[in-house]
Amino acid sequence: MTSFTESAHPRGQAANAGQFRTKMNDEPASELSQAPIVSCTECGAPAEYRYGNVPRGYRSPETEAAFCGAHAARVAADGGTIEDLPKPQEPGETVVWLIEGDDHEYELVEAVSEEDALDETADRFRDRYDDDDAPRDSLTVAGVFRGDVDGYSDELEFVPYGDIAENDAYGKLQDA
Numbered sequence: 112m113t114s115f116t117e118s119a120h121p122r123g124q125a126a127n128a129g130q131f132r133t134k135m136n137d138e139p140a141s142e143l144s145q146a147p148i149v150s151c152t153e154c155g156a157p158a159e160y161r162y163g164n165v166p167r168g169y170r171s172p173e174t175e176a177a178f179c180g181a182h183a184a185r186v187a188a189d190g191g192t193i194e195d196l197p198k199p200q201e202p203g204e205t206v207v208w209l210i211e212g213d214d215h216e217y218e219l220v221e222a223v224s225e226e227d228a229l230d231e232t233a234d235r236f237r238d239r240y241d242d243d244d245a246p247r248d249s250l251t252v253a254g255v256f257r258g259d260v261d262g263y264s265d266e267l268e269f270v271p272y273g274d275i276a277e278n279d280a281y282g283k284l285q286d287a
Contacts, residue, residue: 150177151178151179152176152178153179153182154182157179159179159183159196161176161196162186162192163193163194164194167278168278168282169278171278177196197271197277198271199272200270200272205221205223206221206223206256207255207256207257207258208220208221209253209255209256209283209287210228210229210250210252211250211252217284218232218235219287220235220260229247229250252272253280253283254272254279254284255270255271255275256270256280267284
């Protein structure tokens with residue numbers, strides 16, 4: 112991400128500078144991130160692992176334990192099953208987007224970005240319903256996954272995106 116430059120963000124128009132024309136803003140204090148950072152339940156360090164063998168639909172991110180490497184090793188040594196936390200989408204990575212239409216119908220689309228996925232889904236709905244006025248803005252992202260869009264849905268791996276809950280995404284995936 113490039114650094115913030117105040118002069119690159121002018122206010123008002125030439126004919127009307129506006130009341131905030133002379134106000135200066137500081138550079139943002141932190142970087143923007145796509146997915147929230149999960150902390151180790153035991154020590155607060157960034158977490159990389161969670162309990163494994165939890166069936167779909169039974170995850171509770173608000174109460175579920177997450178572990179750093181050291182604490183995951185202890186859980187595994189005590190006989191617990193550990194798995195990696197879901198990884199966010201890498202820049203430029205093609206993932207499977209689960210897009211929900213306004214009539215609660217779902218489409219799976221492979222795309223690099225949310226915008227591309229929404230555009231592709233809008234085109235599909237226009238073609239399917241022979242409706243040139245099908246509104247793209249009525250579409251929402253219901254889930255993001257890694258895997259083969261033509262494969263079985265139980266082979267798709269959840270990708271954290273925004274505030275989409277893993278259980279909800281898998282539930283809606285069953286309707287796709």
